[in-house]
Amino acid sequence: xxxxxxxxxxxxxxxxxxxxxxxATSAYRAVNPxxxxxxxxxxxxxxxFTSVAELAHRYDLIVLDHPFVGEIAASDCLRPLxxxxxxxxxxxxxxSLATYRYAGHLWAAPVxxxxxxxxxxPDLLARLDADIPKCFGEVLELGRRAARVGLKLAIAMAGVxxxxxxxxxxxxxxxxxxxxxxxxxxxxETGHAALDLMRAILAWCPAEALDWNSIALHExxxxxDDLVYCPAVYCYAxxxxxxxxxxxxxxxxxxxxxxxxPRGSTVGGAGIGVSVSAPEAAVAFARYLMETSTQRLFxxxxxxxxxxxxWRDAEIDARFGGAFSGMIRTMELAWxxxxxxxxxxxxxxxxRLIEAHLRGEIAEPDLLxxxxxxxxxxxxxx
Numbered sequence: 001x002x003x004x005x006x007x008x009x010x011x012x013x014x015x016x017x018x019x020x021x022x023x024a025t026s027a028y029r030a031v032n033p034x035x036x037x038x039x040x041x042x043x044x045x046x047x048x049f050t051s052v053a054e055l056a057h058r059y060d061l062i063v064l065d066h067p068f069v070g071e072i073a074a075s076d077c078l079r080p081l082x083x084x085x086x087x088x089x090x091x092x093x094x095x096s097l098a099t100y101r102y103a104g105h106l107w108a109a110p111v112x113x114x115x116x117x118x119x120x121x122p123d124l125l126a127r128l129d130a131d132i133p134k135c136f137g138e139v140l141e142l143g144r145r146a147a148r149v150g151l152k153l154a155i156a157m158a159g160v161x162x163x164x165x166x167x168x169x170x171x172x173x174x175x176x177x178x179x180x181x182x183x184x185x186x187x188x189e190t191g192h193a194a195l196d197l198m199r200a201i202l203a204w205c206p207a208e209a210l211d212w213n214s215i216a217l218h219e220x221x222x223x224x225d226d227l228v229y230c231p232a233v234y235c236y237a238x239x240x241x242x243x244x245x246x247x248x249x250x251x252x253x254x255x256x257x258x259x260x261x262p263r264g265s266t267v268g269g270a271g272i273g274v275s276v277s278a279p280e281a282a283v284a285f286a287r288y289l290m291e292t293s294t295q296r297l298f299x300x301x302x303x304x305x306x307x308x309x310x311w312r313d314a315e316i317d318a319r320f321g322g323a324f325s326g327m328i329r330t331m332e333l334a335w336x337x338x339x340x341x342x343x344x345x346x347x348x349x350x351x352r353l354i355e356a357h358l359r360g361e362i363a364e365p366d367l368l369x370x371x372x373x374x375x376x377x378x379x380x381x382x
Contacts, residue, residue, distance in 0.1 A: 005281035009061035012047035020303030060278035066099035070341035080105035094331035106272030110306035115265040124228040143204025156217040160351035171192035171264030172337035181379030240321035250323040267334040346378035
């Protein structure tokens with residue numbers, strides 16, 4: 001390894017993201033003192049939409065969302081990692097590794113795993129003397145029950161987060177949305193059912209649900225004492241840790257049908273990519289992040305590891321209030337959203353359209369027509 005390498009990395013701004021990387025960097029430098037690594041962090045909106053190709057001009061290491069791989073493959077802005085880091089799907093929870101494999105190459109290595117699951121306030125659920133919902137019918141019944149005593153459900157529906165819930169509900173119904181522009185986005189019956197359920201959930205939520213992203217929702221669940229349960233949100237397991245004002249509990253996504261499986265959750269998480277212009281030291285650090293011991297270190301510093309071993313570790317699970325055992329089945333049955341070049345434009349505009357519909361600004365038939373046209377056009381030129 002070249003001596004005296006200086007690396008720059010970019011992640012997103014939350015302790016789940018930055019604290020594990022800082023801890024891993026410190027541990028790595030303890031045995032590689034000639035390697036300097038500094039980290040910048042951008043807001044969640046930047047993680048979801050900022051071009052990786054642009055970031056690769058300025059950073060050696062980039063924590064990224066897997067739908068960028070179509071853009072990455074077209075621009076060759078990152079190093080393919082399969083020749084440098086040898087990984088197997090079975091070493092990671094759910095489809096975490098598969099999400100970064102595209103067009104014959106592995107464009108990032110998974111450092112963080114997530115999908116949409118349920119989040120709840122155990123103290124408020126106990127006040128209602130209610131069980132955790134197992135299906136969406138029970139979710140709506142919980143909403144009615146909570147309303148009688150001044151409590152509410154919660155969900156994040158701002159922009160892209162509404163689109164992710166739409167994706168999840170279509171996939172959970174057994175008819176996932178099309179993954180490439182040549183396929184229809186969804187059939188009308190499935191799309192109608194998903195939107196109808198989204199509107200029904202919102203009826204038991206505060207108006208702010210249409211302003212919340214996943215971080216804002218978690219913050220509200222912890223800070224407020226009127227939000228009892230959220231059926232679908234990208235889990236930030238750190239909000240179940242003991243230092244939270246009111247630690248949350250995370251459980252499997254509700255099923256569409258009673259006694260059904262928690263299938264179809266739209267997978268999230270994060271991977272580490274290496275710029276094509278980065279020195280060899282960047283590849284070595286990315287390889288270090290894939291080690292089981294490093295992923296355990298992530299869990300010790302508020303992180304959400306992608307390797308399967310920490311998810312099956314009872315001590316780590318207890319640190320996060322049983323979050324990993326509580327949602328691992330949902331991760332195993334998660335659905336992978338589209339990744340084609342041009343998809344991110346669809347994701348941004350599609351999220352805006354769904355939010356506008358939920359605010360009463362676009363009728364459902366018009367919304368579904370516009371989503372189909374947008375999806376069909378998104379991949380042209382890609």
